[in-house]
Amino acid sequence: MQLSLATILAEAARRHPERTALIADGERISYATLWHESLRHAAALRSLGVSPGDRVALLAGNVADFVRCYYGILAVGGTVVTIPPMLRPQEVAFLLSDTGARLVLAQSLFADLAHAAVDGNDVTVRTVGDPQRPDALAPLVADSEPLPSYVSRAPDDIAVIFYTSGTTGVPKGAMLTHLNLVMNATVNAFDVHPMSGEDVVMGSLPLFHTFGQSVALNTTFRVGATLILQERFDPDEAIRMMCEYGATIFDGVPTMFVRLAEAAAHHTKLPSLRFCVSGGASLPEVVLRRFEEAFSTTIYEGYGLSETSPTASTNQTLYGARVGSVGHPIWGVEVEIARADIDDRIELLPRGEHGEIVIRGHNVFVGYLNRPEATAEAIVDGWFRTGDIGFIDDDGFIHIVDRKKDLIIRGGFNVYPREVEEVLLKFPGISQVAVIGVPDAELGEEVCAVVVPDKEGAVDPAELQAWAQERLGKHKYPRRVEIVTELPLGPSLKVLKRELRARFGGKS
Incomplete structure (x- = not known):
C-alpha cells in the first residue's frame, strides 16, 4: 500500500485545476499552477541530492513559498521539518542536528x-523569496523540469516532524506519518465541520505549526477550497482581508479571538463567517461570547496536540456544541479518561471522574525522534497520554480541566488555573489573564493571577481580589495579582506560563 501527503494538493489540482488555491500578497494562485510549481521545487530538491526519507528543514512564514516548498519536499519523498522563525540560531541548530537535516529552505527574510x-x-x-540572492533556490527551480508526479511513500513513513514547545525540557520531535496527516485532513474536511470548494479559509495561523498546517492548509486543500494567507496576524488587517476576499471560515487560537473581538468595534463592515474553529489552548467562555456576538457566527472549540496530528476532538454539528467543552472525538478516534497517578498502564475511569486524557486512533503519532524512553512514557497500552486533566460528562462531551503540569496544589488542595481564569475574565476591564502557581513557604504554592487590562482602563488588584473572593472557593481565589501589558506567547500563540512562573515565582 502506498500513500503520500502530497496527494492532498495533487488531487485538488487534478479535480479543480482552475480554482484558486491560495491568495497571498494580493495574488491568486490556481491549484494547477501551485501543483506545477511544487513539482518544479521537487525536481530542484532532487538535483540537490534529496532522496526519499531525507529530512529537509523549512524555515518560512505564511507566504506562498512555504506552500510550494512544503509540497515540493513531500513530492520528492522527503520529510518536512518545520522550524518556527522566531527561534534563536542555537535553537535552530539543535533541531537540525536532532533531525539530521542537511538542507534548509529558508524564506529570504530569515536567511541570516x-x-x-x-x-x-x-x-x-x-x-526563497529573493531570486537575486547568491543562495537563492529560484534559478535551480527555473532550470528544472517538473517531476512527472510525486514519489510514492508507505502510509507509515514519516511525512512531517513537529517539535514540541519544550515546556517540560528539551523540545522533542513528534513524528507524524502520511496516514496520520491525510486522515486528519480528510476527517476535518468531511466529518467534523463539513466544507466545500466554495469555502474561503482565513489563514492567520502560522503554517509552521501543526494547527495551521493540518487544519488550515491541508484541510482546505483536501476539499479544493481557497486559503487566504496572512503573513503576520493583525486583527484589523485580518478583518479587512476577510471582507475583501469573502472568507467563510476562520481558524484561530484564543488570543486571536480576543483581539478580533476588540478590533470589531472599530469596523463598520465585518465578514460573513459560516463558522470558526478554536484550538491550541482553552477558549474562555467570555471570549467565545464576545466574539460570537460581534461576528454573528459560531465558534467550535476543539482539542488536539502535535502528537495527534492535531485534531482529537471538537464540538461538531453532529452532536451539537457545548460551551466550555471540546466536544466529542473525531471519526475513528477514541478519547477517554485514565487514572493520572499510574504511569505504567492505562486504567480508564467512568464518566464524570477527573483524570488524564488519553487518545488512540489513526491520528496518534509513531513516537518522538531519537527518544525511545520518552515515546514509551507517552504511548502506553496503545494510548497516548496527553498530560492534560479532564473529564467526560454524561452526554459524552469532553472537558479540559487543565494541564497536568499547570495544576496548583495550595495547602494540599488542587486548584485548576483554567477554572480560576474563566471566573476572572468576567471582571470588568480585563482583556486577558493567566493563573499560575508561585512558591509559598507555608502552603507549598500560592495562586497568582497575571492580568492584562483592556485598552479602556486599568484593573485594581485589591478590587479584583475582593471580587474573586466572593465567587471562588477560599483555596482558589488569587492572593497575588500582577498587572502586565502583555502575556508572553510561544510560536503557536499559546501563553507561556513557564515564563510567568520564572518571572513572578522563580519557578520554571
Whole structure:
C-alpha cells in the first residue's frame, strides 16, 4: 500500500485545476499552477541530492513559498521539518542536528537566521523569496523540469516532524506519518465541520505549526477550497482581508479571538463567517461570547496536540456544541479518561471522574525522534497520554480541566488555573489573564493571577481580589495579582506560563 501527503494538493489540482488555491500578497494562485510549481521545487530538491526519507528543514512564514516548498519536499519523498522563525540560531541548530537535516529552505527574510544556525556545519541553505540572492533556490527551480508526479511513500513513513514547545525540557520531535496527516485532513474536511470548494479559509495561523498546517492548509486543500494567507496576524488587517476576499471560515487560537473581538468595534463592515474553529489552548467562555456576538457566527472549540496530528476532538454539528467543552472525538478516534497517578498502564475511569486524557486512533503519532524512553512514557497500552486533566460528562462531551503540569496544589488542595481564569475574565476591564502557581513557604504554592487590562482602563488588584473572593472557593481565589501589558506567547500563540512562573515565582 502506498500513500503520500502530497496527494492532498495533487488531487485538488487534478479535480479543480482552475480554482484558486491560495491568495497571498494580493495574488491568486490556481491549484494547477501551485501543483506545477511544487513539482518544479521537487525536481530542484532532487538535483540537490534529496532522496526519499531525507529530512529537509523549512524555515518560512505564511507566504506562498512555504506552500510550494512544503509540497515540493513531500513530492520528492522527503520529510518536512518545520522550524518556527522566531527561534534563536542555537535553537535552530539543535533541531537540525536532532533531525539530521542537511538542507534548509529558508524564506529570504530569515536567511541570516538560517546561516547563523548552520555556521560551521555541513548543512546547505537555499533561500526563497529573493531570486537575486547568491543562495537563492529560484534559478535551480527555473532550470528544472517538473517531476512527472510525486514519489510514492508507505502510509507509515514519516511525512512531517513537529517539535514540541519544550515546556517540560528539551523540545522533542513528534513524528507524524502520511496516514496520520491525510486522515486528519480528510476527517476535518468531511466529518467534523463539513466544507466545500466554495469555502474561503482565513489563514492567520502560522503554517509552521501543526494547527495551521493540518487544519488550515491541508484541510482546505483536501476539499479544493481557497486559503487566504496572512503573513503576520493583525486583527484589523485580518478583518479587512476577510471582507475583501469573502472568507467563510476562520481558524484561530484564543488570543486571536480576543483581539478580533476588540478590533470589531472599530469596523463598520465585518465578514460573513459560516463558522470558526478554536484550538491550541482553552477558549474562555467570555471570549467565545464576545466574539460570537460581534461576528454573528459560531465558534467550535476543539482539542488536539502535535502528537495527534492535531485534531482529537471538537464540538461538531453532529452532536451539537457545548460551551466550555471540546466536544466529542473525531471519526475513528477514541478519547477517554485514565487514572493520572499510574504511569505504567492505562486504567480508564467512568464518566464524570477527573483524570488524564488519553487518545488512540489513526491520528496518534509513531513516537518522538531519537527518544525511545520518552515515546514509551507517552504511548502506553496503545494510548497516548496527553498530560492534560479532564473529564467526560454524561452526554459524552469532553472537558479540559487543565494541564497536568499547570495544576496548583495550595495547602494540599488542587486548584485548576483554567477554572480560576474563566471566573476572572468576567471582571470588568480585563482583556486577558493567566493563573499560575508561585512558591509559598507555608502552603507549598500560592495562586497568582497575571492580568492584562483592556485598552479602556486599568484593573485594581485589591478590587479584583475582593471580587474573586466572593465567587471562588477560599483555596482558589488569587492572593497575588500582577498587572502586565502583555502575556508572553510561544510560536503557536499559546501563553507561556513557564515564563510567568520564572518571572513572578522563580519557578520554571
